[in-house]
Amino acid sequence: MPDAVQLIGEEKDFSSNVIDYFKDILNSKPDRNDVDINMNYHIVSVFGSQSSGKSTLLNILFNTNFDTMDANVKRQQTTKGIWLAHTNELNTSSDSLTKTNDIFVLDVEGSDGAERGEDQDFERKAALFALAVSEVLIVNLWENQIGLYQGNNLALLKTVFEVNLSLFGKSFDPLKNNKVLLLFVIRDHVGVTPLSSLSESLTTELENIWATLNKPSNCKDLSLYDFFDLKYVGLAHKILQNEKFIDDIKSLGDSFAFNISNMDPMKTRGIDRTTDENKIIEPIFKSNYHRQNLPMESWSIYAENCWNLIENNKDLDLPTQQILVAKFKTQEFVNEALQLLLDEFDKVITDDILINKSMLIEKLLLLKNKTLNYYIDHASHYTNSIFLEKKTVLINEIDKIFKPKIDFYLNHLIGILINQLKTSMKNYNSANNNNSPFVEKLNANIKDTNLAFEKDVKEFQKDQLIDEKTFDELLINFSKLIKDNEKSLREAHLNSIINRINKTLSIKFKDSSINLLSHPEIDVWDKVLNMFNITLTRILVNYKVETTREFNEKDGFEYNNEKYSEAVEDEYDFHLGFNKEKNSNIYKQIRGNAWKTLDNIIHDYLKEDSILSILKDKFETKFRYDENDTPKFWKNEIEIDQAYKVARDYSIGLLDILSIAKTKDNVEIIPDVQLPKDDDEDAEDDDIYQDEFGIYHSQKFSHILNELQKENILKKFRKQINLSVLDCKRSTVRSTTHVPIWMYALLVVLGWNEFMMILRNPLYVTLSLLLLVAFYFINKFDLWGPVLNVSQSIIGETRSTIKEKLRDFVLDDGELSKMPSSPEPHSNTASFQSQQEKQHYTSSGTSRKASNPVRLDSPTLQSQASQTLSAPTTSFSPIQSTAPAKEDYINEKVEIQHVPPYSAITE
Numbered sequence: 057m058p059d060a061v062q063l064i065g066e067e068k069d070f071s072s073n074v075i076d077y078f079k080d081i082l083n084s085k086p087d088r089n090d091v092d093i094n095m096n097y098h099i100v101s102v103f104g105s106q107s108s109g110k111s112t113l114l115n116i117l118f119n120t121n122f123d124t125m126d127a128n129v130k131r132q133q134t135t136k137g138i139w140l141a142h143t144n145e146l147n148t149s150s151d152s153l154t155k156t157n158d159i160f161v162l163d164v165e166g167s168d169g170a171e172r173g174e175d176q177d178f179e180r181k182a183a184l185f186a187l188a189v190s191e192v193l194i195v196n197l198w199e200n201q202i203g204l205y206q207g208n209n210l211a212l213l214k215t216v217f218e219v220n221l222s223l224f225g226k227s228f229d230p231l232k233n234n235k236v237l238l239l240f241v242i243r244d245h246v247g248v249t250p251l252s253s254l255s256e257s258l259t260t261e262l263e264n265i266w267a268t269l270n271k272p273s274n275c276k277d278l279s280l281y282d283f284f285d286l287k288y289v290g291l292a293h294k295i296l297q298n299e300k301f302i303d304d305i306k307s308l309g310d311s312f313a314f315n316i317s318n319m320d321p322m323k324t325r326g327i328d329r330t331t332d333e334n335k336i337i338e339p340i341f342k343s344n345y346h347r348q349n350l351p352m353e354s355w356s357i358y359a360e361n362c363w364n365l366i367e368n369n370k371d372l373d374l375p376t377q378q379i380l381v382a383k384f385k386t387q388e389f390v391n392e393a394l395q396l397l398l399d400e401f402d403k404v405i406t407d408d409i410l411i412n413k414s415m416l417i418e419k420l421l422l423l424k425n426k427t428l429n430y431y432i433d434h435a436s437h438y439t440n441s442i443f444l445e446k447k448t449v450l451i452n453e454i455d456k457i458f459k460p461k462i463d464f465y466l467n468h469l470i471g472i473l474i475n476q477l478k479t480s481m482k483n484y485n486s487a488n489n490n491n492s493p494f495v496e497k498l499n500a501n502i503k504d505t506n507l508a509f510e511k512d513v514k515e516f517q518k519d520q521l522i523d524e525k526t527f528d529e530l531l532i533n534f535s536k537l538i539k540d541n542e543k544s545l546r547e548a549h550l551n552s553i554i555n556r557i558n559k560t561l562s563i564k565f566k567d568s569s570i571n572l573l574s575h576p577e578i579d580v581w582d583k584v585l586n587m588f589n590i591t592l593t594r595i596l597v598n599y600k601v602e603t604t605r606e607f608n609e610k611d612g613f614e615y616n617n618e619k620y621s622e623a624v625e626d627e628y629d630f631h632l633g634f635n636k637e638k639n640s641n642i643y644k645q646i647r648g649n650a651w652k653t654l655d656n657i658i659h660d661y662l663k664e665d666s667i668l669s670i671l672k673d674k675f676e677t678k679f680r681y682d683e684n685d686t687p688k689f690w691k692n693e694i695e696i697d698q699a700y701k702v703a704r705d706y707s708i709g710l711l712d713i714l715s716i717a718k719t720k721d722n723v724e725i726i727p728d729v730q731l732p733k734d735d736d737e738d739a740e741d742d743d744i745y746q747d748e749f750g751i752y753h754s755q756k757f758s759h760i761l762n763e764l765q766k767e768n769i770l771k772k773f774r775k776q777i778n779l780s781v782l783d784c785k786r787s788t789v790r791s792t793t794h795v796p797i798w799m800y801a802l803l804v805v806l807g808w809n810e811f812m813m814i815l816r817n818p819l820y821v822t823l824s825l826l827l828l829v830a831f832y833f834i835n836k837f838d839l840w841g842p843v844l845n846v847s848q849s850i851i852g853e854t855r856s857t858i859k860e861k862l863r864d865f866v867l868d869d870g871e872l873s874k875m876p877s878s879p880e881p882h883s884n885t886a887s888f889q890s891q892q893e894k895q896h897y898t899s900s901g902t903s904r905k906a907s908n909p910v911r912l913d914s915p916t917l918q919s920q921a922s923q924t925l926s927a928p929t930t931s932f933s934p935i936q937s938t939a940p941a942k943e944d945y946i947n948e949k950v951e952i953q954h955v956p957p958y959s960a961i962t963e
């Protein structure tokens with residue numbers, strides 16, 4: 057039997073213990089979340105005079121544990137404020153306590169307690185509170201008070217009626233028909249006056265009271281029975297008829313238990329209540345008494361809110377209060393459900409499933425359903441609109457938690473799809489697939505990409521992991537992203553087209569224009585211009601739009617005095633899905649690039665040096681060759697001078713042609729589109745600029761050379777052609793200078809004997825013939841080079857061998873001279889000869905005779921020899937040519953060939 061708890065304290069404060077009291081009750085139930093248990097509870101309040109046996113009745117009837125007064129000790133008030141006790145056992149006619157749904161009983165402080173005196177405030181507030189929360193109001197009366205119109209009974213009932221009207225009168229809805237049962241329990245009913253008589257008296261009293269009430273206008277015509285059901289029960293005297301007293305309470309218990317207990321108490325006792333006339337049981341609890349649609353767990357919050365409003369004399373609007381409680385509790389369940397989700401989320405949604413769509417959807421769905429189910433289980437008992445409202449809040453919160461993970465997957469998917477799109481279009485570029493235009497291929501790929509994305513996102517949306525709005529937003533954003541990529545893919549393809557065209561143009565322009573400019577003629581620039589237009593047209597032929605335009609006088613244009621129906625500017629389509637204007641701009645860009653390329657090629661090629669070399673080349677050709685490209689043969693200097701003048705004037709004329717690009721009609725060539733600026737060029741740059749040599753140039757296309765440059769070239773050119781002419785004249789002089797004939801005659805006369813001697817000697821003849829034949833073949837096959845090489849290497853080899861031998865000899869001999877004197881006779885001889893040599897060298901100086909044999913072991917000679925050896929090979933030395941071998945010196949048989957000095961030879 058649980059103890060009662062004070063709900064409203066003596067000081068009219070709501071007790072904080074109530075929440076815990078309810079928690080304990082709920083926790084004691086294993087199936088606390090069961091809807092039947094949580095919602096099917098009843099509230100019963102009891103009113104009556106002080107010490108009228110209220111607590112005694114409640115304790116017996118509901119098996120509760122309210123404090124009761126011990127009359128043997130002192131007659132005083134025991135219940136102060138409002139107490140609450142819970143029960144799910146009733147004392148019925150059954151042999152044992154009958155289990156019922158949960159019943160909460162409110163024992164209200166006695167209405168006429170001496171302690172509060174004339175203070176009616178609490179009584180009124182307590183009545184208001186009891187009406188706000190209870191289904192049944194037990195009014196405890198002594199039998200002897202009925203019909204006496206005394207005590208606080210009438211006042212109490214009047215108060216009850218008044219507060220009832222203030223609570224439910226304004227918003228009375230007959231369809232809802234919510235009522236309160238006023239259960240009058242007549243105590244100490246000894247039976248002298250029958251209960252029916254007492255009931256009538258009381259009913260009359262109540263109706264009279266109702267009639268005297270000040271009712272709101274909308275309740276004027278309403279009767280007491282629109283708000284209340286009345287029931288009267290008599291209980292025997294507790295002291296005098298205790299057994300009957302208990303039986304009467306048990307009978308009352310039957311009424312309470314009926315309809316709400318699991319068993320029909322009548323049947324339990326084997327009594328068929330329909331056949332037992334004396335025991336017709338009227339059920340106490342009816343569905344239309346149930347006022348609040350709140351689960352048991354939130355009743356304490358509701359009761360507290362109501363009491364606070366009552367206590368502060370504020371309007372008590374019960375539906376609003378119930379909605380407030382519903383809002384509070386449902387939010388609490390939303391939070392609990394979300395916490396439950398967060399606790400599991402990271403464990404279930406692991407990184408490895410983030411890129412696995414089906415797994416991700418499955419796990420997210422699992423978590424979502426679990427979270428929602430938790431909420432539904434707990435919050436569905438509250439006001440439906442609030443329940444649904446908070447359910448939406450919960451779903452939004454779940455979506456927020458899921459969003460980063462879904463976004464991760466979708467970003468991953470977007471990355472893959474964009475890459476696929478790019479790769480596919482890259483392959484188009486590399487495959488150079490001209491069968492379907494780029495734009496068609498791009499559009500088809502974009503359509504596929506959009507569909508693939510939509511398909512995946514739809515799977516999330518289908519399972520309500522993404523709402524409709526997000527679904528639409530995702531598709532719109534993806535479409536924007538694709539548009540950006542489409543733009544960049546088009547730009548990239550356009551750039552590749554432009555680059556390809558530029559490259560081709562550059563190669564073709566380079567070959568053609570250098571070829572033309574290196575052989576300049578009077579119409580060279582017309583040819584360059586023509587080459588430019590033809591090359592560009594050919595390269596762009598695939599992009600040209602075939603258009604037939606009607607000729608009219610206005611649009612037609614004239615060329616070579618003929619009218620053409622074609623428009624001046626061709627129309628191009630670069631197959632990128634661009635409009636006419638954009639295509640035209642691209643064409644202009646390409647044309648500008650082409651002009652720029654041509655401009656660069658021309659200006660790079662036509663530098664001072666290259667122009668000088670062109671002029672020189674042209675001069676040489678004109679000067680040295682005739683019209684048939686045959687070399688000219690000069691007879692005299694006058695011819696040379698004439699040819700020189702012609703060639704020079706011709707070449708100088710070419711300089712004028714090359715220095716400015718203009719047609720033969722003397723019209724300067726100006727690009728028909730704006731030339732793109734180089735990166736390092738300032739957009740504001742003037743056309744005139746100064747180079748590192750301080751020379752001013754014009755950036756205009758046609759301006760190749762300025763006057764200063766031309767002057768420089770001319771100066772150098774003249775210098776070079778003068779040299780060329782001088783060479784020519786010299787060669788003429790050489791070819792004309794020949795040996796006089798008399799010299800040949802003299803040669804025959806003087807050399808007659810020698811010729812004869814050779815002719816007469818067969819050896820000389822054979823030798824001469826051999827030499828002649830050798831000379832013939834060497835000359836015929838031009839073998840002078842190899843012959844010269846062979847001769848040189850032979851001489852070189854011989855020379856180095858001799859040098860080496862001589863060095864070895866000198867060194868060995870030097871060492872010998874350091875040795876002590878030998879007793880052998882030739883050493884004395886050597887010493888003597890050395891002396892002689894010395895004298896001889898000293899006396900003879902440079903005019904030595906070859907007949908005097910000498911040794912080279914003297915220090916002087918050695919030093920001379922070594923000096924000679926170390927001297928450069930080109931220097932003249934008497935020893936060098938006749939250097940004897942080492943052995944010859946040792947055997948003293950070597951003779952030095954004394955060569956006379958150079959002066960002597962020349963003499």
Ligand SMILES: Nc1nc2c(ncn2[C@@H]2O[C@H](COP(=O)(O)OP(=O)(O)OP(=O)(O)O)[C@@H](O)[C@H]2O)c(=O)[nH]1
Pocket residue numbers: 104105106107108109110111112113123124125126127128132133134135165166243244291292293294295
């Ligand atoms: N004569 C008579 N006495 C009763 C009856 N019921 C209870 N009593 C006695 O009346 C006295 C007061 O009983 P309580 O149950 O404490 O009365 P109460 O109305 O709860 O008192 P308060 O809570 O102080 O207002 C006790 O001594 C009871 O034994 C009854 O039916 N008849």
